Amino acid sequence: xxxxxxxxxxxxxxxxxxxxxxxxxxxxxxxxxxxxxxxxxxxxxxxxxxxxxxxxxxxxxxxxxxxxxxxxxxxxxxxxxxxxxxxxxxxxxxxxxxxxxxxxxxxxxxxxxxxxxxxxxxxxxxxxxxxxxxxxxxxxxxxxxxxxxxxxxxxxxxxxxxxxxxxxxxxxxxxxxxxxxxxxxxxxxxxxxxxxxxxxxxxxxxxxxxxxxxxxxxxxxxxxxxxxxxxxxxxxxxxxxxxxxxxxxxxxxxxxxxxxxxxxxxxxxxxxxxxx
Numbered sequence: 001x002x003x004x005x006x007x008x009x010x011x012x013x014x015x016x017x018x019x020x021x022x023x024x025x026x027x028x029x030x031x032x033x034x035x036x037x038x039x040x041x042x043x044x045x046x047x048x049x050x051x052x053x054x055x056x057x058x059x060x061x062x063x064x065x066x067x068x069x070x071x072x073x074x075x076x077x078x079x080x081x082x083x084x085x086x087x088x089x090x091x092x093x094x095x096x097x098x099x100x101x102x103x104x105x106x107x108x109x110x111x112x113x114x115x116x117x118x119x120x121x122x123x124x125x126x127x128x129x130x131x132x133x134x135x136x137x138x139x140x141x142x143x144x145x146x147x148x149x150x151x152x153x154x155x156x157x158x159x160x161x162x163x164x165x166x167x168x169x170x171x172x173x174x175x176x177x178x179x180x181x182x183x184x185x186x187x188x189x190x191x192x193x194x195x196x197x198x199x200x201x202x203x204x205x206x207x208x209x210x211x212x213x214x215x216x217x218x219x220x221x222x223x224x225x226x227x228x229x230x231x232x233x234x235x236x237x238x239x240x241x242x243x244x245x246x247x248x249x250x251x252x253x254x255x256x257x258x259x260x261x262x263x264x265x266x267x268x269x270x271x272x273x274x275x276x
Contacts (some may be wrong), residue, residue, distance in 0.1 A: 018057075018058035018060045019052070019057060019059045019088045019089060019261070020060050020085050020087050020088045021045060021049060021059050021061050021062065021088065021089040021261075022062045022064055022082055022085045022087040023043075023044070023045040023061070023062070023063050023064060023093070024065075024082055024090060024091065024092050024093075024168075025065040025091065025092065025093035025094065025183075026065065026066065026096055026097060027065060027066065027067040027244065028065075028093055029043060029065035029091075029093055030063060030066075030067070031067075031244040032244070032246065032247050032250060033239075033240050033241050033244045033245070033246060034246065034247075036247050037247075041247035042250065042254065043063065043254075044251075044254035044257060045091065045254070045257075046061060047253075047255065047258070048061070048258045048261065049061040050254075051254065051258040052261060055262070057262075062085045062087075064081040064082065065093075068109075068113065069094070069097070070094065070097055070106075070155070071094040071095075071098065071156070071168070072156060072161075074094070075168060082168075083172075083176075087176055087178040089178055089179045089181065089264075090172055090176075090178045090179070090181070091181045091183065092165070092168065092180065092181065092182045094161075094165070095161065095206050096186075096243060097155060097156075098161050098206070099154065099155070099156075099158075099161075099185070099199075099206040100155050100196060101154060101198070102153040102155045103141070103145050103146060103149065103153065104141070104142065111131075115127075142196060143196065143197065146196045147197045147198055151198075151201065151202065151205070154202075158206060158209045161206070161209060162209045162213050165182070165209075165210070166213050166216070169217050169222055173221070173222065179221050179223070179260075179261065179264045180217075180223070181223055181225050181257060181260055182214050182222070182223070182224050182225065183225050183253075184210050184225070185203055185207055185228060186227060186228050186231045186239060186243075187200075187203060187231070187232060188200060188242065189242025189243070190242065191241065191242035192243065207228070211224055220267075221264065225257065225260060227253050230249070230253055231245075231249060234248070237249075
């Protein structure tokens with residue numbers, strides 16, 4: 001069960017509309033591993049909404065998170081996934097898929113990773129008997145080749161990613177003036193480093209890119225949230241598959257994001273709450 005935020009309630013004028021909070025992200029914002037055992041175990045945007053609502057600030061959460069998504073692909077649907085919600089707060093979490101080496105077509109990796117999508121007898125047989133063998137072969141190939149290519153290939157180059165992140169921040173700040181919370185990248189877990197050797201160096205480069213783009217925005221309402229510090233502190237149980245959060249990790253990240261939003265509201269004079 002989500003515990004309330006510490007401190008006094010947030011005084012929220014009755015005439016103010018609820019906060020529109022959009023999580024624009026890859027599957028990290030959605031999936032919980034292991035899966036939740038209770039509806040009270042929310043994703044981090046649900047935790048944020050519950051915490052602020054408990055302190056008197058109504059929130060309308062929008063979880064615009066898609067599996068195996070990339071920022072440049074997500075930006076094609078910017079109007080339907082971001083603009084349509086007129087966000088007061090935009091949470092951005094991309095980079096996990098982008099910073100991996102390009103060793104096979106993305107469509108092939110996505111195809112082989114899909115589970116439980118078969119409906120016909122033939123498709124079920126393919127998913128049960130053929131696809132797992134192909135995926136093991138592709139995984140083995142990627143593990144062998146990743147150290148050889150080094151930093152020569154990327155699923156999305158750091159330069160292109162930086163350009164798309166800059167474009168997103170510029171567009172949304174111009175149109176809606178929301179608080180933008182850009183989440184950094186969680187450190188690659190042992191499993192990810194095992195199957196794709198060299199991820200630690202790639203991670204460090206993308207971390208620098210994300211921090212630089214946020215700094216170059218030169219905007220007090222564009223903030224970097226170092227969720228990597230949260231997952232590192234939680235240890236091995238934070239991401240059991242080396243990528244996606246456990247329900248407890250979603251809780252911790254949601255609390256950190258709620259504190260950021262509460263701080264922003266206080267700075268704007270919308271409340272007197274001081275997170276601690």
